[in-house]
Amino acid sequence: MEAALWAEKYRPKTLDEMRNQVEIVNRLKKFVETKTMPHCFFAGPPGTGKTTGALCLAHDLFGERYMDLFLELNASDTRGIDVIRTTVKDFARISTISDAPFKILVLDEADNMTGDAQQALRRTMEKYTNTCRFILCCNYSGKIIEPIQSRCAIFRFTPLKHEDVLDYLRFIANNEKIEVTDDGSNALIDVAEGDMRKGINIMQSAAALSGKIDEDSVYQVVGMAKPEDVKNMLNLTVKGDFIKARESLRNMLLRSGLSGTDILKQIHSEIFKLDIDEQKKVELADAAGEVDFRLVQGADEEVQLGALLAKISLYTK
Amino acid sequence: MSQLPWTNKHRPKNSSEVVGNMEAIESLKNWVLSWKRDGTNKKAALLHGPPGIGKTVLVETLAKELNFDLIEMNASDLRSGKIIDNVIGSAVEQQDLFQRKKIILIDEVDSISPKKDRGAVQSILKIIESTNYPIVMTANDIWDPKVRGLREKSLLIQFKRISSREALPFLKKLLDEESVEVDYDTLKSIIQRNEGDIRSMINDLQMIATGKNRITEDDITWLAWRDRKEPIFDALKLVFTSKDCFTARRALDISEVDYEMLFEWIYENVPRQLSDSSDMVKAMKALSKADLFIARTKKHQAWSLLSYVIDLMTAGVAMARERTKPAWIPMKFPQRISLMSRTMRERALMRGVGSKIGSKCHLSSKSSVRDFVPYLRTIMKNNAKSASLEKWLELDEEMIDYLKS
Numbered sequence: 001m002e003a004a005l006w007a008e009k010y011r012p013k014t015l016d017e018m019r020n021q022v023e024i025v026n027r028l029k030k031f032v033e034t035k036t037m038p039h040c041f042f043a044g045p046p047g048t049g050k051t052t053g054a055l056c057l058a059h060d061l062f063g064e065r066y067m068d069l070f071l072e073l074n075a076s077d078t079r080g081i082d083v084i085r086t087t088v089k090d091f092a093r094i095s096t097i098s099d100a101p102f103k104i105l106v107l108d109e110a111d112n113m114t115g116d117a118q119q120a121l122r123r124t125m126e127k128y129t130n131t132c133r134f135i136l137c138c139n140y141s142g143k144i145i146e147p148i149q150s151r152c153a154i155f156r157f158t159p160l161k162h163e164d165v166l167d168y169l170r171f172i173a174n175n176e177k178i179e180v181t182d183d184g185s186n187a188l189i190d191v192a193e194g195d196m197r198k199g200i201n202i203m204q205s206a207a208a209l210s211g212k213i214d215e216d217s218v219y220q221v222v223g224m225a226k227p228e229d230v231k232n233m234l235n236l237t238v239k240g241d242f243i244k245a246r247e248s249l250r251n252m253l254l255r256s257g258l259s260g261t262d263i264l265k266q267i268h269s270e271i272f273k274l275d276i277d278e279q280k281k282v283e284l285a286d287a288a289g290e291v292d293f294r295l296v297q298g299a300d301e302e303v304q305l306g307a308l309l310a311k312i313s314l315y316t317k
Numbered sequence: 318m319s320q321l322p323w324t325n326k327h328r329p330k331n332s333s334e335v336v337g338n339m340e341a342i343e344s345l346k347n348w349v350l351s352w353k354r355d356g357t358n359k360k361a362a363l364l365h366g367p368p369g370i371g372k373t374v375l376v377e378t379l380a381k382e383l384n385f386d387l388i389e390m391n392a393s394d395l396r397s398g399k400i401i402d403n404v405i406g407s408a409v410e411q412q413d414l415f416q417r418k419k420i421i422l423i424d425e426v427d428s429i430s431p432k433k434d435r436g437a438v439q440s441i442l443k444i445i446e447s448t449n450y451p452i453v454m455t456a457n458d459i460w461d462p463k464v465r466g467l468r469e470k471s472l473l474i475q476f477k478r479i480s481s482r483e484a485l486p487f488l489k490k491l492l493d494e495e496s497v498e499v500d501y502d503t504l505k506s507i508i509q510r511n512e513g514d515i516r517s518m519i520n521d522l523q524m525i526a527t528g529k530n531r532i533t534e535d536d537i538t539w540l541a542w543r544d545r546k547e548p549i550f551d552a553l554k555l556v557f558t559s560k561d562c563f564t565a566r567r568a569l570d571i572s573e574v575d576y577e578m579l580f581e582w583i584y585e586n587v588p589r590q591l592s593d594s595s596d597m598v599k600a601m602k603a604l605s606k607a608d609l610f611i612a613r614t615k616k617h618q619a620w621s622l623l624s625y626v627i628d629l630m631t632a633g634v635a636m637a638r639e640r641t642k643p644a645w646i647p648m649k650f651p652q653r654i655s656l657m658s659r660t661m662r663e664r665a666l667m668r669g670v671g672s673k674i675g676s677k678c679h680l681s682s683k684s685s686v687r688d689f690v691p692y693l694r695t696i697m698k699n700n701a702k703s704a705s706l707e708k709w710l711e712l713d714e715e716m717i718d719y720l721k722s
């Protein structure tokens with residue numbers, strides 16, 4: 001059955017179909033030519049082709065039946081040490097019966113792996129190198145321990161250029177016979193922020209909404225998708241309505257699937273746009289950094305972010 | 318179905334039908350039977366404990382069972398000293414013509430108002446001195462200074478909250494008699510949310526069962542937690558008004574909830590109680606530090622750290638109050654907990670949708686919820702042909718309805 005979500009339907013199947021991250025793709029093609037590869041570490045923002053790169057590489061190496069030689073695990077769903085000790089190990093240690101030289105195990109969103117799990121992984125990677133190669137994908141390389149990074153070839157995926165995003169969106173629109181106006185293009189680029197998946201999702205929603213992609217439909221989709229957003233929450237904070245701001249924070253955390261870290265990143269970037277003393281911006285950045293660290297330690301997202309909002313409300317008074 | 322309140326309809330007919338508190342029932346019965354005019358076993362008994370656990374009912378059933386007359390006065394009656402003398406005073410001194418025995422019940426003595434019920438406590442004390450019949454009083458809070466005199470003159474009998482083990486068979490039988498079906502988990506959560514108050518359990522049940530012959534978990538999600546006068550409010554008062562750390566720290570001891578629940582209560586109410594924003598920020602800072610210590614405590618199983626958690630969340634918040642002017646603002650139940658229970662079903666559905674998307678689109682369920690669900694909603698609501706999408710993602714009816722709503 002053909003994929004119904006465009007983000008999946010138009011995911012490139014082979015390295016040749018990948019139009020962006022040219023240098024990375026070229027190196028991956030070399031792996032295919034030589035039928036060999038090291039453990040790899042794909043770091044970069046969402047929607048820049050990390051998972052696609054891994055899938056295409058496996059496809060080109062192993063052919064259509066690559067799924068037999070390929071295991072994809074998502075570290076956010078299965079992040080504990082048990083999975084590393086059982087599922088990962090079982091897959092990695094059994095060598096292939098086909099003529100393929102090795103198998104590939106992709107650990108997606110690897111930055112969500114617990115520390116213990118990473119330690120366990122490090123040994124597994126080394127022990128079963130002959131039979132299995134690992135590809136770790138993550139947004140922030142800092143969350144992966146040094147010993148693992150040092151065992152991998154590191155590929156940094158950069159945010160896609162606006163024209164590249166637009167090119168591909170135009171290609172999809174053509175195929176789906178959807179009209180994209182000029183102001184619609186600009187709006188798409190503006191909201192996608194270099195994230196291909198986001199761009200495609202917004203375009204498909206806008207197409208469902210109005211049948212054509214123009215400025216109105218794009219911003220309408222974005223507005224509907226995020227009734228509670230960080231900017232709105234900060235506005236409430238600045239106005240001094242802390243209780244409302246905290247409610248908005250709570251809704252985002254409980255209902256929209258945003259993590260505390262996602263929200264913190266956005267607050268952090270907004271801090272420098274606030275109309276306050278430059279000195280105080282530094283203090284707030286310091287406070288944000290402290291919150292980030294505490295979240296890593298397992299502190300409560302709402303309480304920590306709430307305290308940060310309280311501080312912002314005092315400074316903007 | 319009868320419209321009579323179930324709390325009346327199913328009121329116990331004799332003391333053996335009263336749920337729970339076996340020991341208390343036994344000691345009250347023994348005391349009544351061995352009561353002597355000379356006061357060897359104290360002339361009055363004071364039944365104390367939280368509301369809705371059967372104190373008054375017990376006295377009523379006991380009187381009937383032992384064939385005593387019951388003379389009753391409760392908080393809804395005006396209770397100035399003079400009225401008490403008139404109603405009860407005369408009753409306790411007269412010997413009944415037919416030698417009928419009597420029990421005098423004075424309900425809710427802790428709610429006697431010092432102003433309106435002037436002289437009431439003195440009158441009751443006088444009556445206890447001269448009575449010819451046993452006097453039984455009830456109170457929720459016997460440590461209220463108003464009732465100190467009564468406390469000293471009385472046999473104290475403590476009533477405890479009804480455990481779910483005790484409440485379960487009773488409520489099941491009640492529902493059987495009303496021909497209402499219920500599953501175990503639903504009944505259990507109704508029991509739990511009422512914290513041992515069997516009267517409010519029955520009230521809740523009647524409220525959600527009216528016009529139905531079956532109740533499920535869905536019916537109770539909207540039931541509000543009762544805003545009861547609980548030790549937690551006294552504890553919060555300590556946290557928000559104490560001038561010294563020692564007093565503030567006592568909050569945990571008197572709150573009757575665990576430290577995490579107390580934390581939620583304080584966290585909810587900080588911005589409400591501390592109207593001065595610099596006080597509020599300081600208090601939030603203390604709470605966020607306490608929260609960090611909680612995380613460390615759990616991560617390293619270092620339970621000795623809990624002591625600092627308590628310091629920060631109680632004394633830390635109390636000391637933050639410097640400029641906020643005194644004002645009476647009601648305490649609010651932790652909204653975060655209400656929202657969690659209200660959105661339980663929604664969040665479970667979301668996770669389900671997330672993992673469906675994730676398995677098709679190579680993403681974790683959490684990222685799927687974040688990156689796809691908002692757009693998926695728009696597509697599904699506005700595209701008549703979204704059926705193929707639903708089929709491809711293998712969404713079930715419930716998920717589809719939820720996403721389209």
